Amino acid sequence: MDHVVYLDAKAEELEKILSMEKTMIIRGAAGRKLPHGRVNPGDILYFINNNAEGEVKAKAVVSSVFNSDKMTEEESIALVEKNQDKLKLSEKQFSKWAGKRYLVLIELMEVKSIPPFSIDKSGFGNMDDWLPVGKIEKVRKT
Numbered sequence: 001m002d003h004v005v006y007l008d009a010k011a012e013e014l015e016k017i018l019s020m021e022k023t024m025i026i027r028g029a030a031g032r033k034l035p036h037g038r039v040n041p042g043d044i045l046y047f048i049n050n051n052a053e054g055e056v057k058a059k060a061v062v063s064s065v066f067n068s069d070k071m072t073e074e075e076s077i078a079l080v081e082k083n084q085d086k087l088k089l090s091e092k093q094f095s096k097w098a099g100k101r102y103l104v105l106i107e108l109m110e111v112k113s114i115p116p117f118s119i120d121k122s123g124f125g126n127m128d129d130w131l132p133v134g135k136i137e138k139v140r141k142t
Helices: 013-018 073-081 090-095
Strands: 002-007 024-029 044-049 055-069 102-118 132-136
Touching: 002 013, 013 044, 013 055, 013 102, 024 090, 044 102, 073 102
Parallel strands: 002 044
Antiparallel strands: 002 132, 024 102, 044 055, 055 102
């Protein structure tokens, strides 16, 4: 399964991933929402900055996934702190994710820059920061 993942441009997430300073990404919510339970080792993630430039610029293979069960705020914060060496979250990102009831931690491998391309988001009603696209060719604009 291919996924298009929006990254925090202000926190330079894409640059940190490409330099391998950051080897894990995080998503979380009060309930089980995307990508909870929908990402598996071997899936391909295509990265796009959330700054309206609208181009996929890199990809990576998922090496491992941790989908949390319902956690207390304290358990959630402890989990984020424990993985901060891989997550490299800014203070703003830390306060956004730490404390969420459900977290998904996704470890990356085989990270590489790719020639930039645009995607067609019209098939995705609610614009989220995570789009499970099946095959990237279905949304890739030529």
